[in-house]
Amino acid sequence: MSHLRLFISLKMGTSPFLLPFAALEVGQHLYWQFGKLRIHGQVFMTSWILIGALLTLVVVGTKKMERDPKGVQNLLEFLWDYIRDLARTQIGEKVYRDWMPFIGTLFLFIFVSNWGGALIPWKLIELPSGELGAPTADINTTVALALLVSLSYFYAGLSNKGLRYFEYYVHPTPIMLPFKIVEDFTKPLSLSFRLFGNILADELVVAVLVFLVPLVLPVPVMFLGLFTSAIQALIFATLAAYYIGEAVEEHH
Amino acid sequence: MTSLLLFGASEGGLFDFDATLPLMAAQVVLLTYILNALFFKPVGKVVEDREDYVLTSRTEAKKKLAEVEKLESDLKNQLKGARQAAQKVITEAEDDSDKLYKEALALANSEANASREKVRREIDSQRESALNQLKLDAEKLGDLIVQRLLAAK
Numbered sequence: 001m002s003h004l005r006l007f008i009s010l011k012m013g014t015s016p017f018l019l020p021f022a023a024l025e026v027g028q029h030l031y032w033q034f035g036k037l038r039i040h041g042q043v044f045m046t047s048w049i050l051i052g053a054l055l056t057l058v059v060v061g062t063k064k065m066e067r068d069p070k071g072v073q074n075l076l077e078f079l080w081d082y083i084r085d086l087a088r089t090q091i092g093e094k095v096y097r098d099w100m101p102f103i104g105t106l107f108l109f110i111f112v113s114n115w116g117g118a119l120i121p122w123k124l125i126e127l128p129s130g131e132l133g134a135p136t137a138d139i140n141t142t143v144a145l146a147l148l149v150s151l152s153y154f155y156a157g158l159s160n161k162g163l164r165y166f167e168y169y170v171h172p173t174p175i176m177l178p179f180k181i182v183e184d185f186t187k188p189l190s191l192s193f194r195l196f197g198n199i200l201a202d203e204l205v206v207a208v209l210v211f212l213v214p215l216v217l218p219v220p221v222m223f224l225g226l227f228t229s230a231i232q233a234l235i236f237a238t239l240a241a242y243y244i245g246e247a248v249e250e251h252h
Numbered sequence: 253m254t255s256l257l258l259f260g261a262s263e264g265g266l267f268d269f270d271a272t273l274p275l276m277a278a279q280v281v282l283l284t285y286i287l288n289a290l291f292f293k294p295v296g297k298v299v300e301d302r303e304d305y306v307l308t309s310r311t312e313a314k315k316k317l318a319e320v321e322k323l324e325s326d327l328k329n330q331l332k333g334a335r336q337a338a339q340k341v342i343t344e345a346e347d348d349s350d351k352l353y354k355e356a357l358a359l360a361n362s363e364a365n366a367s368r369e370k371v372r373r374e375i376d377s378q379r380e381s382a383l384n385q386l387k388l389d390a391e392k393l394g395d396l397i398v399q400r401l402l403a404a405k
Contacts, residue, residue, distance in 0.1 A: 044276075083292075105284040
């Protein structure tokens, strides 16, 4: 294990003088500079491609919709139904409609990001710095998503219950107040790091295994990675919906 | 740029926060609106329309089924009534014809009896008149014989 870590850490950051054959580039980014702002180009490139694919699927599937669904419409309706069930069970019958697009977008975006990162051979495209991969393997993406979830559940709580939302912090007893406040910080932290850690770890494990044993052995790990990717998308969306549901829930 | 520099890197690293974060957030919000317009609304409309359609068709079918059952039982009742009425008509007709037959028979019998009686009376009267005639003839003959005998003497 320490052997593996050595390989990875050698290429993390900038240590170009060691092991030129190491295939892993962790923590290196393709920077795009806009004035004083810097962004990670590789994250946006992959996310645009994947969002483009997602939107293409959606546009193709909704072009000619019928009461008797055919082809892609079936898939889209299955996804819609799946997302509705998720939102309805977590958020509740009353307001789930308002939040379904957000929850669904989180799920679909994370899902295509994770699977796109795992299934498309990005590594064939050479970048001057960094490498293409799942957008969700970048901490910026996952923190952005997690902060959106935080804003959403605050907004959901305040817009539904007004200032009574803050009753939630002293429910069922005021002793809960510090824990509930800490929760507001741990929720985005755990959301973002769970997703980031899982996807990055999956990419690393596959990359290290491919690097060490290029044949056969990485395949089951790749399947495991696909499984993890799907599960992580579901977990993120479910937790986001649960937090929103918790915020709009009426206490009695 | 707030970069949490881990793993000893002077630039970049795993926890390199920069403008990617707000831009990605904006992108996801934008994607939410786009997907809402392109995916969630239209597909939701189709699915919910179908659910409504199935629901209404089902209630309509149930209503129609109930109607059909009601009609069936009504018709059965009507049929039963009609059958009973027909049975009654048949029995009445049978009774009527029976009565008519009996009446006709009785009439014919009595007529036959009457005509027989009449004929017999006629026969009787004729026989009586014939007998009387015979008696008269016999008396006449007897007188004639007596006269002849007396004349011959």
